[in-house]
Amino acid sequence: MSPSTPPTRFAYLGPEGTFAEAALSIAVASSEGARYPQPSVPAALAAVRSGDTDAALVPLENSVEGSVPATMDGLADGEPLVITREVFLDVVFVLAARPGTELSAVRSVASHPHALAQTAGRLAELLPDVVPLPTSSTAAAAEAVAAGEYDAAVCAPIAAERYGLVPVVEDLADHPGAATRFVLVEPAGVLPAPTGNDKTSLVVVVEDRTGALLDVLREFSVRDISLTRIESRPTRERKWVYSFSLDCEGHVADRRVGEALAALHRVCEDVRFLGSYPRADGRQNRPVPAMADDPAFAEADAWLAAIRARA
Numbered sequence: 001m002s003p004s005t006p007p008t009r010f011a012y013l014g015p016e017g018t019f020a021e022a023a024l025s026i027a028v029a030s031s032e033g034a035r036y037p038q039p040s041v042p043a044a045l046a047a048v049r050s051g052d053t054d055a056a057l058v059p060l061e062n063s064v065e066g067s068v069p070a071t072m073d074g075l076a077d078g079e080p081l082v083i084t085r086e087v088f089l090d091v092v093f094v095l096a097a098r099p100g101t102e103l104s105a106v107r108s109v110a111s112h113p114h115a116l117a118q119t120a121g122r123l124a125e126l127l128p129d130v131v132p133l134p135t136s137s138t139a140a141a142a143e144a145v146a147a148g149e150y151d152a153a154v155c156a157p158i159a160a161e162r163y164g165l166v167p168v169v170e171d172l173a174d175h176p177g178a179a180t181r182f183v184l185v186e187p188a189g190v191l192p193a194p195t196g197n198d199k200t201s202l203v204v205v206v207e208d209r210t211g212a213l214l215d216v217l218r219e220f221s222v223r224d225i226s227l228t229r230i231e232s233r234p235t236r237e238r239k240w241v242y243s244f245s246l247d248c249e250g251h252v253a254d255r256r257v258g259e260a261l262a263a264l265h266r267v268c269e270d271v272r273f274l275g276s277y278p279r280a281d282g283r284q285n286r287p288v289p290a291m292a293d294d295p296a297f298a299e300a301d302a303w304l305a306a307i308r309a310r311a
């Protein structure tokens, strides 16, 4: 593990006032680097790949709406990048409009598709005749409302304030208490040191055969590694061939995790390492049983070496 220079130039899903910007402020103090808002998740990832920025802060999944496809696919394909940090942010939505706008006068609503999905029920109740329109982010919608392109935006209270809008409806979420998980992404090769409470992320592609997924799961199970997320995505390059995107407990520097990855490399068509980083969801990794901890692996290595030395 080589110590790397901490990032100082950060891309994020912009413009100013997005949830991504709020998450970046949790991850990095504003005095610690320059921020570069990007028009989309692919643009934020491209900024890291081109070297224009050192890192990007992008949304990965939401506790109500699930994964963010642009991030999942952007990490699974292209020049390898790694997650070096995760950040959880509670998301609260308002319906924001230009000052003086009554709810009954709202004829158009815009926001990021994930935000529209999390408020679809309330919007249908409040504005049954309005078909919500997608924008690249919640703050982009607020900016467009300020410019007169739409009547209202679903956005964070801070975005409403930033663009001179006022909340027409507060607490708009269908399922209050939702949170979004954001990740800080850096070029492959950056590896945060193990903390004892880490997660590792991977994308694996398996052959289309009976038991292929079971073979993947077995490599974790036999080493007492708990998965915290698994989902499938189309590979897109090959029709009806899927990849599995997953997070597990532990760090690639842990023997059991390293051995599981090496085993997956043997049994899968492709394995992409997406980073090991400190766990930040407020939970503690399950205790590692004595037979799966690093000293147990070292003792087993010594035992095998002794047998081979005698042979």
Ligand SMILES: O=C(O)C(=O)C[C@]1(C(=O)O)C=C[C@@H](O)C=C1
Residues within 6 Å of the ligand: 013, 017, 018, 019, 020, 021, 059, 062, 068, 091, 112, 114, 115, 136, 137, 138, 139, 180
């Ligand atoms: O548009 C924003 O403000 C974002 O940061 C993106 C995003 C998302 O992709 O899920 C983040 C949190 C909310 O769930 C809605 C939108």
